[in-house]
Amino acid sequence: MDLYADWQKNAKSKYKENQTFLKRLKKVKKGKQIDQIVNDTDEKAFQKFDCLTCANCCKTISPVVTATDVKRIAKHFRMKETEVISEYMRVDSDGDYVMNRQPCPFLGADNYCSIYEARPKACREYPLTQNQGFNQRPALHARNTLTCPVVFHVVKELKEKL
Template sequence: MQLQQRAMDKNWQKKSLESKKKYVRRLERADRNKALKLLPALHNEAFSKIDCLECAACCKNYSPRFKTPDIKRISKHLRLRESVFIDTYLNLDQDGDYVVKSAPCPFLGSDNCCSIYDVRPSDCARFPYTNEDVLIKRKKITLKNAEFCPIVFYVLERLPD
């Protein structure tokens, strides 16, 4: 089966879970410099084959961290005082980070589009981190992301051993 079909296959999540040990070994053994050189091309290839708007699992089930610059930028965009924005949309999590109060994200539309896309949190803009060193450095988050994000699955499948 071609990788593109496998990534788009509705069973990709099952395949990702079945491959978890393989991904752990791959991430632990990866030549960091070689992997970092490959990631931008793998990232672009994955995004050319997979449409995030068909999925939006990240926005439906998880929250990014809202850092101070994000809160300032989004509050200004929404024409809300920062304190009102925080009180309306955010909670502090156990790590002391601001996250959305509920899932799905309150800014996710029924069409899976983000109503604050141009000013979205930096975590959202960077997600799924498949073109940066986070993929290798933060193995735990990469493996978690591979369970719900077909882009991460695609990149991990293509990353050489």
């Protein structure tokens, strides 16, 4: 079985277990140690998993798009910010701009992002495994195990090492 099929098969069945583990991890006082394990595991995982093979994040979730992101995308397209918003965005239940459809309107058939250099900050930072304070966002990372094989792999490794 290939790595992606293995992830898809196991992500849903392990979700509750991962969710419980990550909630408990929030109470652990070894934040820097956890971040180091996550960062090291993330680097190894990205050697195994290719975002261009998967692109599940771009197909299934919509990033929050900030005003700075809108400005950058508008500049990229040489459009007015209001045009970018009306063409590509909607306001979600939290009052944030998000993409108005899934998969992302900028995702090509080859899984390349047509605005890669101008992509939103949330896309640049995803899957949030290189940020500090990994153990402080258990619900987010639990959800991301369903979306991203790298996050699933990172959580699997954390469970084995801790």
